[in-house]
Amino acid sequence: MPRNAPVLRIDLASARPVYEQIVSGLRALLVKGEFEPGDQLPTVRQLAIDLGVHHNTVAEAYRVLAAEGWLDLRRGRGAVVIDRRGPKATAGAKHGFARRLEELVAKAISDGVPRATIAEHIGAFAKKLGKT
Amino acid sequence: MPRNAPVLRIDLASARPVYEQIVSGLRALLVKGEFEPGDQLPTVRQLAIDLGVHHNTVAEAYRVLAAEGWLDLRRGRGAVVIDRRGPKATAGAKHGFARRLEELVAKAISDGVPRATIAEHIGAFAKKLGKT
DNA sequence: GGGCATTGTCTATTGTATACGTACAATGTA
DNA sequence: TACATTGTACGTATACAATAGACAATGCCC
Numbered sequence: 361m362p363r364n365a366p367v368l369r370i371d372l373a374s375a376r377p378v379y380e381q382i383v384s385g386l387r388a389l390l391v392k393g394e395f396e397p398g399d400q401l402p403t404v405r406q407l408a409i410d411l412g413v414h415h416n417t418v419a420e421a422y423r424v425l426a427a428e429g430w431l432d433l434r435r436g437r438g439a440v441v442i443d444r445r446g447p448k449a450t451a452g453a454k455h456g457f458a459r460r461l462e463e464l465v466a467k468a469i470s471d472g473v474p475r476a477t478i479a480e481h482i483g484a485f486a487k488k489l490g491k492t
Numbered sequence: 493m494p495r496n497a498p499v500l501r502i503d504l505a506s507a508r509p510v511y512e513q514i515v516s517g518l519r520a521l522l523v524k525g526e527f528e529p530g531d532q533l534p535t536v537r538q539l540a541i542d543l544g545v546h547h548n549t550v551a552e553a554y555r556v557l558a559a560e561g562w563l564d565l566r567r568g569r570g571a572v573v574i575d576r577r578g579p580k581a582t583a584g585a586k587h588g589f590a591r592r593l594e595e596l597v598a599k600a601i602s603d604g605v606p607r608a609t610i611a612e613h614i615g616a617f618a619k620k621l622g623k624t
Numbered sequence: 625g626g627g628c629a630t631t632g633t634c635t636a637t638t639g640t641a642t643a644c645g646t647a648c649a650a651t652g653t654a
Numbered sequence: 655t656a657c658a659t660t661g662t663a664c665g666t667a668t669a670c671a672a673t674a675g676a677c678a679a680t681g682c683c684c
Contacts (some may be wrong), residue, residue, distance in 0.1 A: 369526070377641085377642060378642080378643075384595040387595070387602055388595050389596050390598075391558065392598070397614060403659080403660060403661085404660075404662095405659090405661090413644090414643060414644045415644095416643070416644065416645085417642080417643055420643090422661085423662095430602075432658095434650080434660095434661070435651055435659085436651025436652055436661075437652075437663070438659090439658095439660095439661085446601075446602065446603075447603065448606045449600075449604035449606070449609075453604060453605055454600075454605055457599075457610070457613075458605075458613065462617075463516040463612075465518065466516075466519050466523040466524070467589075468581075468585065469561075469578075470523060471578075471582075471585040472578045472579045472580050472582075473581040473586055474529075474613060475621055475622070475624055477586070478589070479618045479619075479621040479622040480515035481589075481590065482615075482617060483614075483622075484558060485593065486596070486610075486611045486612075486615035486618060487561040487615075489607055489611040489614070490607070490608065490612075490615075492607055509671060509672090510671080510672075511640095511671075511672085512671095535630080535631060535632085536632065537632090545672075546672060546674075548633090548672070548674050549671080549673080552671085553631075554632085556650090565631095566631085566632070566679080566680070567630090567631050567632040567633070568629095568631050568632075568678090568681055569631070569632085569679090570632080571632085585678065
């Protein structure tokens with residue numbers, strides 16, 4: 361039984377590929393627990409209309425998430441959230457995360473965000489994450 | 493007077509554009525303070541050889557960093573690190589950072605990295621950042 | 625000052641990826 | 655069984671990434 365679909369916002373003007381934004385945004389919602397296993401996601405056509413893109417673009421995003429084990433896709437039925445058992449993290453995954461984090465923070469600093477602001481935000485995020 | 497150039501590692505097999513990896517990696521080093529204003533960066537050709545790519549690929553990365561105010565580029569002279577005065581952060585920059593962070597963490601969790609590990613890593617990172 | 629190597633820049637060219645248009649196949653429903 | 659719904663497959667237009675190679679500005683050495 362699907363709840364009200366959480367809002368997913370994308371930036372059509374961004375250089376970042378739209379399908380990638382959809383993947384990343386939906387994955388964040390899934391990890392956050394915004395969907396229960398068995399929940400229906402919007403159909404590729406419906407979400408495409410909402411976002412103002414072609415339905416194949418959404419379909420591509422859904423396929424990525426399906427490959428990661430988040431979704432079950434079937435014609436005529438739609439996209440259903442799966443009770444997912446995540447993989448074990450590889451050393452590369454951890455290392456890659458650490459590097460990406462450093463680069464992301466460096467970008468923010470380069471953009472003028474004060475270090476204190478970033479540190480505060482990150483610290484709060486870590487605290488919230490630890491409680492889960 | 494240039495120091496020994498810190499190692500910059502890129503992944504040619506990654507789908508992420510090489511020039512973007514170079515930009516992101518070098519920016520992180522610059523923010524970290526690995527270079528002093530006035531330091532020479534490797535020439536586009538030298539770094540290209542080190543990384544195994546074409547010198548135009550490195551040149552493109554250097555141009556991005558120059559546009560951000562990190563580098564001064566001149567023919568015959570090379571790439572010199574500038575004493576940079578960063579911009580003031582826009583609201584969009586802060587917001588974008590927050591979203592990207594959430595997506596990055598979600599990806600790591602999806603890849604199987606334990607939440608506790610991430611929280612720990614982020615927390616330590618925030619602490620180190622706050623001290624600066 | 626002249627000659628020459630060095631270094632970043634410019635202009636194609638090629639391969640690849642993104643997004644779209646359209647037709648198709650599988651599923652659900654009346 | 656019809657028919658609508660939904661994801662999929664395939665072709666195409668366009669933009670981007672990376673390369674190749676020639677060019678222009680600078681520095682250096684005699």
